Amino acid sequence: MLSTLFTPSPRGTRLISPEDCVQAMGRRRTLRASRRSGPNASSNTFLPTQLANLLLWTRGDLGITLNGSNVSAWADQSGNGNHLVQGTALNQPLYVASDAAYGGKPSLTWDGSTSSMHTTGTVTLGPGTYIFAVKNTTASSYFAVFQNDSTDYLFASTGLSSFVSRSAVSCTANLGAAWGVNASPRTIVRTFDGTVAGHTIRANGVDLGATTAGSPPGTGTTAQTLFVGSNHTPALFLTGSFAECIVYGRALSVPELQQVEAYIRTRYGYY
Amino acid sequence: MNAFIFVAATDAQSTQSDCDTRLGYPKPGVDIGGGVHAPPAQSSTVHEAPVLKHRTLTQWAFLSTPNVQAILPTVKADLPAVTIGTATALDATWNDATPADSVVVAAALPAAQDITSGA
Numbered sequence: 048m049l050s051t052l053f054t055p056s057p058r059g060t061r062l063i064s065p066e067d068c069v070q071a072m073g074r075r076r077t078l079r080a081s082r083r084s085g086p087n088a089s090s091n092t093f094l095p096t097q098l099a100n101l102l103l104w105t106r107g108d109l110g111i112t113l114n115g116s117n118v119s120a121w122a123d124q125s126g127n128g129n130h131l132v133q134g135t136a137l138n139q140p141l142y143v144a145s146d147a148a149y150g151g152k153p154s155l156t157w158d159g160s161t162s163s164m165h166t167t168g169t170v171t172l173g174p175g176t177y178i179f180a181v182k183n184t185t186a187s188s189y190f191a192v193f194q195n196d197s198t199d200y201l202f203a204s205t206g207l208s209s210f211v212s213r214s215a216v217s218c219t220a221n222l223g224a225a226w227g228v229n230a231s232p233r234t235i236v237r238t239f240d241g242t243v244a245g246h247t248i249r250a251n252g253v254d255l256g257a258t259t260a261g262s263p264p265g266t267g268t269t270a271q272t273l274f275v276g277s278n279h280t281p282a283l284f285l286t287g288s289f290a291e292c293i294v295y296g297r298a299l300s301v302p303e304l305q306q307v308e309a310y311i312r313t314r315y316g317y318y
Numbered sequence: 319m320n321a322f323i324f325v326a327a328t329d330a331q332s333t334q335s336d337c338d339t340r341l342g343y344p345k346p347g348v349d350i351g352g353g354v355h356a357p358p359a360q361s362s363t364v365h366e367a368p369v370l371k372h373r374t375l376t377q378w379a380f381l382s383t384p385n386v387q388a389i390l391p392t393v394k395a396d397l398p399a400v401t402i403g404t405a406t407a408l409d410a411t412w413n414d415a416t417p418a419d420s421v422v423v424a425a426a427l428p429a430a431q432d433i434t435s436g437a
Contacts (some may be wrong), residue, residue, distance in 0.1 A: 110351030112361035119347045120361030122354045130356040134344075135365040137383055160319055161368075162383070167360045168367075280370075 048090045052136040073297045075101055093310045096125065097110050098303055102170055103129040103273070103294040106142045107153035111142060118155050119231050121141040121164060131275055131292070138163050140283070140289075146183055148232050149290045150316040159185055159286030163277035165194075171291055173213070173268035176299045180291040182232040186225040190235060191292075194272040195279070201248075203227025203285070204257050208257060211239050218261030220246040226255065232317045234291065234308050240298035241266040249309060251318045252308045320405040321370070321379035329400045330369045330378035336393045337386050341366050372412060377409060 064192065092140055095104045103123050104248040110130075111124025117139035121131040140162045145165045156162070158270075177191050192200035201209050205224040211217060220237075226248075236249040241263065248257045275292055277284040291311060299307070312318060324330040338344075344364040349355045367381040382384075382405040387395075394402055 106353075108351050109356050110349075111351045111355055112349050114345060114347050114363040119363045122356045122361075124353050126354075130360055132360050135368045136362055136363050137320060137365075137367040137381055139363070167356070230352035309436035 048264075049250075061279065062178050067141050068099065068245055083294045089311050093306050095310070098295065098299065098306070101125045101293070102127055102172070102175070102236070102294040102296045103131075103166070103292065105131055105144075105292045107149070107155060107290045109233075111141055111153075113158040114139060116142055118164075121155065123166075129166045129170050129273070132167050133164045134288045137161050139299060140164065140276070141170075143233055143288070145216070146249075146290070148288070148317065149180065150314070152290055154182075154288040154290040156288045157276040159188070159284050161281075162284055163274060163281040165274045166277075168272070169270040170294070171268050171270040172199060172273075172294070172296060173266050174239055174245075174296075174298045175199075176239075176293075176295040176297070176304070177235075177237045178291075178295075178307055178311075179235045179289060180232060180294040180315055180317075181235055181285075182229065183227050184266065185226050185284070185286040188227075188283050189274070189276065189278050190285065191270065191279045192274045194274065198238075198269045198271055201227075201235075207241075209237050209246060211246065213264035213267040213269060216262050216264045218259060218264055220245045220248055220257035222251060222255055222257050228264075232288070232293050232315065234311045234318075236304060236308070238253075238298045238304070246297060249308075250306065252312070254307065319421050320382040322382060322402055324366050324378045324380065324400075325376060327369075327378050329370075329397075331399055332382050332400055333371050333380050333402060334365065334367070335394060336396050337367070337380075337389060340389045340392060341385055366396055370408075370412060374411070379412060418424050 050064040061318045095101055105123060109124050111118060112120035114136060119133060119139055120250055123129040134163045141156040143317045144150050144155045164240055169286045181190060187205045190201040192205060198212050207219045208222045208226060209220040233250050243259050243261055243263050246259050249254045277283060283300060344362045346358055347361045366385055367383050370379045
C-alpha cells in the first residue's frame with residue numbers, strides 16, 4: 048500500500064483518494080508509535096488534518112507536479128483545493144527528492160531571484176496560523192504574503208516582521224534584524240487571533256517574543272491570493288527551501304501548536 | 319537577471335506569446351508522490367518567462383532565459399514591427415526594496431500584466 052502511495056503516477060490517474068492517503072499515513076505513524084515509548088510517542092500519530100479549520104497543507108512527498116525538474120504545482124492536501132502553482136517555468140522552484148537538511152525527505156528549493164508559488168484562487172483568512180518547515184538564508188525575503196501587502200505578510204528581516212491589516216486597521220509583530228535567517232531548516236510559526244497581543248512568531252517551538260504594535264484589526268476576514276517564498280510582485284524572493292506549508296483559519300492554542308511542531312520535528316528531525 | 323526592455327506593454331506581451339508558442343507552451347506536468355494532485359488546467363506550465371512592469375517608469379521587461387535566447391532570431395522575424403534589443407541586467411529599480419514599496423508596485427501594475435493573478 049505504501050509503495051503505491053509514493054509511486055509516480057500518470058496524469059489524471061488517482062491511485063488513492065485523499066482520505067485513503069491520510070488514513071494510510073496515520074496508520075503508518077500509529078505503527079511507528081506503537082514501537083516507541085516516551086512523551087513524544089503520541090505526536091507520531093498526528094497529522095495537520097486532525098485540527099479544525101485547516102485551510103492549506105502542502106508536503107514535499109505529496110501532490111507534486113513536475114515540469115522537468117521544477118515544480119509547477121504543489122497540491123493542497125487539506126481538501127480545500129488551495130493548490131500552490133507556478134505556471135511560468137523561470138519562476139518554478141526546484142524539486143529535491145531527498146534533502147539531507149530535512150532528514151532525507153523531499154523539499155522544494157527557492158532560488159532567491161525568481162522562484163515563487165501562489166494559490167490558484169483566493170484564501171479567506173481572518174485570525175490564522177501559518178506554519179512552515181523552511182530554510183531561509185536571505186534577510187530581505189518573504190515566507191508568505193497575501194496578494195495585497197497591506198493585508199498579511201511574514202517577512203524575514205527586521206522591522207515589520209509580521210503584518211496584519213483588516214479594513215485599514217493594522218498591527219505588527221516585530222523582531223530583530225534577519226530574525227528569519229538560518230543556515231538550517233526551522234519550523235517557523237505565525238499566529239494572529241484578532242488582537243494586538245495575540246500576534247506571535249515562533250521558531251522551533253519557542254515564542255520569539257516579538258514586540259507587538261498597532262491597533263487590533265479584529266476578526267474580520269480577507270480573501271486574497273497567498274504567495275509562498277516571495278511577495279506578490281513577485282519580488283523579495285526567499286533563498287532556501289520549503290518541505291511543508293500549513294495554514295489554519297484560526298489562531299491555534301499553544302498546546303495545538305506544540306502538536307503540529309512535534310509532528311514536524313518528528314518527521315524531519317532538524318532540531 | 320537579464321531581460322528585454324519594452325516601452326509598450328503590447329510589445330512585451332507579443333514577444334512573450336511568440337516565444338511561448340515556439341517553445342511548445344502550454345506544457346502538461348508529470349505528477350509524482352501520493353495524495354491529491356492539482357488538476358491539469360492548474361498545474362500546466364504556460365510561460366517560459368514572465369513580463370514585469372517597472373514600478374515607476376513606463377517600461378516592461380520580458381525576462382531572458384537560454385531557451386528564449388535560442389529562438390530569438392525567429393521571434394524577431396515573426397515580429398518585425400517590434401523592437402527587441404539586447405538583453406540587459408535589471409537593476410534594483412525593478413525590484414522592491416521594502417515591503418511598503420510593494421503597495422506601489424501593486425497599484426502600478428495593469429491587471430493584464432499582473433502575473434500574480436494566476437491568469
